[in-house]
Amino acid sequence: xxxxxxxxxxxxxxxxxxxxxxxxxxxxxxxxxxxxxxxxxxxxxxxxxxxxxxxxxxxxxxxxxxxxxxxxxxxxxxxxxxxxxxxxxxxxxxxxxxxxxxxxxxxxxxxxxxxxxxxxxxxxxxxxxxxxxxxxxxxxxxxxxxxxxxxxxxxxxxxxxxxxxxxxxxxxxxxxxxxxxxxxxxxxxxxxxxxxxxxxxxxxxxxxxxxxxxxxxx
Amino acid sequence: xxxxxxxxxxxxxxxxxxxxxxxxxxxxxxxxxxxxxxxxxxxxxxxxxxxxxxxxxxxxxxxxxxxxxxxxxxxxxxxxxxxxxxxxxxxxxxxxxxxxxxxxxxxxxxxxxxxxxxxxxxxxxxxxxxxxxxxxxxxxxxxxxxxxxxxxxxxxxxxxxxxxxxxxxxxxxxxxxxxxxxxxxxxxxxxxxxxxxxxxxxxxxxxxxxxxxxxxxx
Numbered sequence: 563x564x565x566x567x568x569x570x571x572x573x574x575x576x577x578x579x580x581x582x583x584x585x586x587x588x589x590x591x592x593x594x595x596x597x598x599x600x601x602x603x604x605x606x607x608x609x610x611x612x613x614x615x616x617x618x619x620x621x622x623x624x625x626x627x628x629x630x631x632x633x634x635x636x637x638x639x640x641x642x643x644x645x646x647x648x649x650x651x652x653x654x655x656x657x658x659x660x661x662x663x664x665x666x667x668x669x670x671x672x673x674x675x676x677x678x679x680x681x682x683x684x685x686x687x688x689x690x691x692x693x694x695x696x697x698x699x700x701x702x703x704x705x706x707x708x709x710x711x712x713x714x715x716x717x718x719x720x721x722x723x724x725x726x727x728x729x730x731x732x733x734x735x736x737x738x739x740x741x742x743x744x745x746x747x748x749x750x751x752x753x754x755x756x757x758x759x760x761x762x763x764x765x766x767x768x769x770x771x772x773x774x775x776x777x778x779x780x
Numbered sequence: 781x782x783x784x785x786x787x788x789x790x791x792x793x794x795x796x797x798x799x800x801x802x803x804x805x806x807x808x809x810x811x812x813x814x815x816x817x818x819x820x821x822x823x824x825x826x827x828x829x830x831x832x833x834x835x836x837x838x839x840x841x842x843x844x845x846x847x848x849x850x851x852x853x854x855x856x857x858x859x860x861x862x863x864x865x866x867x868x869x870x871x872x873x874x875x876x877x878x879x880x881x882x883x884x885x886x887x888x889x890x891x892x893x894x895x896x897x898x899x900x901x902x903x904x905x906x907x908x909x910x911x912x913x914x915x916x917x918x919x920x921x922x923x924x925x926x927x928x929x930x931x932x933x934x935x936x937x938x939x940x941x942x943x944x945x946x947x948x949x950x951x952x953x954x955x956x957x958x959x960x961x962x963x964x965x966x967x968x969x970x971x972x973x974x975x976x977x978x979x980x981x982x983x984x985x986x987x988x989x990x991x992x993x994x995x996x997x998x
Contacts, residue, residue, distance in 0.1 A: 697898045733958045740951050
């Protein structure tokens with residue numbers, strides 16, 4: 563009976579994490595949309611959703627602690643909860659990076675973009691998918707899916723390097739682009755970091771399932 | 781008796797965290813030193829120490845889990861361990877940022893610096909002190925000390941804004957400085973982020989001591 567209770571509680575915990583992950587995914591997409599479409603209301607919406615993400619993080623944290631205190635799980639069950647505890651930290655950081663991107667959208671405002679944004683939205687799409695897959699891998703304890711997140715990370719890294727080089731060239735050719743270009747550099751970096759955090763989650767899933775500490779982030 | 785056992789174990793846990801924090805502090809200083817003095821061997825040392833930091837993180841994590849499993853702490857004791865669990869994540873991130881700074885030192889290599897580095901080392905010194913105070917506040921459960929970390933964060937933020945503006949001006953005046961200036965922008969951002977993570981730790985200490993969730997990072 564207690565076992566069934568615990569399984570139910572764990573299921574509820576995972577649903578909370580998926581909900582948090584859903585909001586984070588949405589906010590990544592929203593922040594890049596706000597930037598690419600220069601939609602400042604959408605940027606404000608990012609700040610709003612961020613508050614909901616932060617509240618969910620605290621809620622999941624309390625749930626973890628309550629579960630540990632009341633159910634006193636050991637071994638695998640305890641590892642699952644400690645994974646949850648770490649995963650929400652990664653999700654919350656991704657949320658912060660989306661806020662950074664939305665802040666850039668607000669700063670650039672309505673001034674003409676120095677280049678059409680193509681690679682940044684692609685990076686954002688990849689990053690979103692990484693978050694989704696990493697969380698699906700956590701819930702289903704799917705090691706292969708977790709490993710695939712590491713592969714997507716390589717793609718994001720190479721897009722980041724490409725964007726970085728392009729923006730440097732643009733700045734050198736036309737110093738008037740410098741301020742905006744540095745903002746876009748930060749956006750690219752934020753997306754690259756979001757992808758890193760998704761990779762962290764995958765590594766944790768692999769640790770949870772196999773006991774192996776691996777580094778997908780190389 | 782069990783209570784004394786737990787207190788001993790908690791003390792050992794805190795010592796491990798302080799050791800990890802010490803390495804993180806050192807590595808912040810080392811990375812900025814490597815950059816300012818263009819000492820590439822010192823930059824390599826940062827990568828080496830980072831590995832030790834990562835190992836310590838895992839060790840503390842295992843200690844937390846073992847403590848929870850064997851001592852089954854509740855209430856305040858459980859909160860202390862969960863704080864430890866989160867604090868080491870912040871420390872590990874700070875370690876990552878030091879590595880980022882060391883990578884910039886390697887990239888810039890021996891090419892002449894575009895400006896003498898004054899504010900960046902000042903930011904690094906402030907950030908180090910914030911890490912130290914945040915961890916001291918954790919161990920001694922000193923709410924006032926924790927709050928002071930938030931004040932230092934404002935100072936780091938304002939230095940970051942200043943560095944940002946200076947570097948933009950430099951790039952506009954002389955496009956040949958652009959590549960290095962963007963690297964230095966990232967360093968400034970990394971230091972600002974290290975300070976944010978120290979602030980996170982302080983907020984967690986305040987939560988631990990008072991039960992209040994506050995946002996020092998505004």
